[in-house]
Amino acid sequence: MRKAGFSLIESLMAISLMALVLFLVAQGYARLAQLNTFSESSSRQVELMAVVQTITDEVSCSFAVRSPNPRELHLTRVDPSLNLQYNESRQRLPWPLVSPASLTPLSGQRDPYNVEVRFRFVANANGNQLVREQVPLRGNTSASQSAAVVEGLEDFRVLQVAPLVELELLVASNQSPYRVSVFRPVGVAP
Numbered sequence: 001m002r003k004a005g006f007s008l009i010e011s012l013m014a015i016s017l018m019a020l021v022l023f024l025v026a027q028g029y030a031r032l033a034q035l036n037t038f039s040e041s042s043s044r045q046v047e048l049m050a051v052v053q054t055i056t057d058e059v060s061c062s063f064a065v066r067s068p069n070p071r072e073l074h075l076t077r078v079d080p081s082l083n084l085q086y087n088e089s090r091q092r093l094p095w096p097l098v099s100p101a102s103l104t105p106l107s108g109q110r111d112p113y114n115v116e117v118r119f120r121f122v123a124n125a126n127g128n129q130l131v132r133e134q135v136p137l138r139g140n141t142s143a144s145q146s147a148a149v150v151e152g153l154e155d156f157r158v159l160q161v162a163p164l165v166e167l168e169l170l171v172a173s174n175q176s177p178y179r180v181s182v183f184r185p186v187g188v189a190p
Contacts, residue, residue: 044171048171048178051130051169052178052180054132055119056182058075059184060183060184062076063076064076067158070158071157072119072121073119073120073161073167074118075116076116077115078113078114078115080115114136115136116134118132118133119132119149121153121157127151128151128153128155129151130148130149130150130153130169132147132149134146152171153170154171155168155169161184164182164183165183165184166179166182167179167180
């Protein structure tokens with residue numbers, strides 16, 4: 001007759017089955033952590049592509065591009081918030097309105113219709129960020145707007161502005177920089 005309890009073989013089998021289950025659970029957690037890292041990386045890439053698309057759109061709509069230093073990009077363009085189909089404030093625009101189409105892009109008479117858009121890299125202790133500022137060329141300077149486009153960049157540089165705009169964005173110091181070339185519209189002033 002057999003004694004009550006577990007034999008050595010049964011105990012070893014139970015321990016090995018428990019080890020196998022724990023190993024599979026650990027593998028599952030490792031895969032989950034890997035997917036989380038990949039998800040964060042891909043969402044960061046999507047955010048970076050949105051910033052690149054924003055800058056590309058701004059450059060393609062501008063008629064003057066300059067870079068006072070390698071960490072700033074200044075663009076002069078028609079105010080995107082301007083709506084001439086409705087009554088604009090007389091403090092904002094000259095009265096009577098002159099048709100914007102009848103003026104050359106960089107004439108002084110067209111300044112009320114234009115804004116300067118500035119992209120600048122701001123490095124601080126809380127985290128680096130790329131800031132977009134929109135400033136009227138003339139008139140109500142309180143209408144200026146400023147917002148962070150992306151945070152957590154390591155570096156942002158303007159490599160050249162003519163004949164095309166070349167930018168370099170560095171997401172992390174251990175990664176290679178992301179380079180973008182944007183064609184400027186024909187007739188854009190340097």
